[in-house]
Amino acid sequence: MSLPSSPIVIGLTTVAALFVATSLTMGFFSKNQMPVAGRNIIVTGASQGMGKAVAILLASLGANVAIVARDPKKLAAAQAEIQAVMDANASKYPDQKLAVISADLSKAENAQRAVAEAEEQIGDTEILWCCAGGANPGFFRDYQPADLEWAMNTNYWSAVYIAHNVIQRMTSRPPPTQKYPTDGNHQRRIIFTSSLAAFCPLVGYSSYSGPKAALRALTDTLRQECLLYDIDVHCCCPGSILSPGLETENLTKPDVLKKIEEEEDKPQAPEDVAKYCLEEIQRGQTLPVTSLIARAARSTLVGPTPRVGFVFETLLTWVCTIVFIFVRRKHDGFVLQEKKAKGLPWENKQV
Numbered sequence: 001m002s003l004p005s006s007p008i009v010i011g012l013t014t015v016a017a018l019f020v021a022t023s024l025t026m027g028f029f030s031k032n033q034m035p036v037a038g039r040n041i042i043v044t045g046a047s048q049g050m051g052k053a054v055a056i057l058l059a060s061l062g063a064n065v066a067i068v069a070r071d072p073k074k075l076a077a078a079q080a081e082i083q084a085v086m087d088a089n090a091s092k093y094p095d096q097k098l099a100v101i102s103a104d105l106s107k108a109e110n111a112q113r114a115v116a117e118a119e120e121q122i123g124d125t126e127i128l129w130c131c132a133g134g135a136n137p138g139f140f141r142d143y144q145p146a147d148l149e150w151a152m153n154t155n156y157w158s159a160v161y162i163a164h165n166v167i168q169r170m171t172s173r174p175p176p177t178q179k180y181p182t183d184g185n186h187q188r189r190i191i192f193t194s195s196l197a198a199f200c201p202l203v204g205y206s207s208y209s210g211p212k213a214a215l216r217a218l219t220d221t222l223r224q225e226c227l228l229y230d231i232d233v234h235c236c237c238p239g240s241i242l243s244p245g246l247e248t249e250n251l252t253k254p255d256v257l258k259k260i261e262e263e264e265d266k267p268q269a270p271e272d273v274a275k276y277c278l279e280e281i282q283r284g285q286t287l288p289v290t291s292l293i294a295r296a297a298r299s300t301l302v303g304p305t306p307r308v309g310f311v312f313e314t315l316l317t318w319v320c321t322i323v324f325i326f327v328r329r330k331h332d333g334f335v336l337q338e339k340k341a342k343g344l345p346w347e348n349k350q351v
């Protein structure tokens with residue numbers, strides 16, 4: 001047998017081999033790792049913004065959904081929207097369940113009650129998707145201790161307490177192996193929601209980036225422990241989302257932070273954020289992102305977190321690590337301009 005000698009044949013074979021190799025490492029051929037039809041899913045922060053969009057998306061794909069937030073009025077409005085989606089689906093998914101639970105998740109006992117109520121109404125939790133959170137941007141020196149505590153409660157404890165309770169429950173019973181004869185996937189999951197702000201230092205997010213980075217660190221550690229229990233752990237890291245929360249935070253956002261965000265980040269619709277995050281999770285991504293810029297930022301801080309598409313992501317890390325030096329300098333430049341305009345605090349009336 002003689003080896004192909006024509007340059008065209010060699011060229012085409014090389015391209016095909018590279019395509020197959022990249023596709024395998026980038027997960028194009030991998031199967032959907034998170035089917036949702038028929039799964040019992042708790043979504044927190046689901047009365048508005050990203051959480052509501054996640055709940056609607058999961059409902060449209062046939063999941064049983066329990067939504068959790070504090071304000072019963074906002075919950076009722078979200079309930080009507082989600083129920084309408086389920087009703088429209090009734091012929092395809094006849095037994096879909098929807099539970100609505102009002103709870104302040106920043107307290108452990110409320111988180112435990114919320115899970116108990118959710119399981120009573122929709123069944124044993126298979127997926128927990130934590131979206132509850134929020135930002136109170138400002139300057140560190142201007143915050144009261146209560147503002148810093150609010151950010152930690154709203155973003156960190158609101159996710160940690162419920163995840164802790166759900167993992168205790170999940171590990172006290174086996175996954176429902178009989179339930180999915182067609183796709184055979186019984187993998188259970190915890191999904192947190194962090195932010196692009198956990199990857200990029202941004203003046204004005206000092207109360208927020210800590211709890212969000214903590215969720216990412218928790219994800220890495222918990223992912224490893226959860227190998228013991230066959231539970232997967234993810235942490236979504238979206239950029240700005242066009243949500244009621246963003247409108248509120250923009251009321252107190254320092255101008256310098258607004259300028260940096262306007263320059264770098266195009267806000268996305270909650271529906272798009274939900275869709276991209278789900279797609280990334282279905283490809284097996286531990287830190288789902290929703291934009292190219294967030295993907296670039298993630299690549300510089302991905303560290304030991306598993307990468308989907310190791311070769312490409314590692315090349316991206318090398319390139320973006322250099323790029324980030326210049327981007328960070330540009331952001332520092334915005335802050336230095338602000339200093340020039342305002343002067344130092346002890347030299348003027350900002351005390």
Ligand SMILES: NC(=O)C1=CN([C@@H]2O[C@H](COP(=O)(O)OP(=O)(O)OC[C@H]3O[C@@H](n4cnc5c(N)ncnc54)[C@H](OP(=O)(O)O)[C@@H]3O)[C@@H](O)[C@H]2O)C=CC1
Nearest residue numbers: 045047049050069070071105132133134195240241243245
């Ligand atoms: N908007 C943005 O630009 C970005 C947001 N994120 C993150 O994405 C997630 C969704 O953001 P977004 O769509 O703006 O959300 P919103 O601020 O619009 O909504 C927050 C949701 O969480 C609920 N919630 C807040 N605190 C608690 C609590 N203590 N207990 C229970 N529920 C609570 C709210 O309901 P209620 O107040 O009634 O309890 C609401 O349903 C958040 O974690 C946010 O930090 C990440 C990147 C960018």
Ligand SMILES: CCCCCCCCCCCCCCCC(=O)[C@@H](N)CO
Nearest residue numbers: 135195197239240264265296297320324
């Ligand atoms: C290699 C180059 C990488 C460049 C990265 C630059 C990214 C800067 C823009 C960051 C915008 C932050 C959005 C998060 C907003 C948020 O979480 C709040 N709105 C929460 O409510």
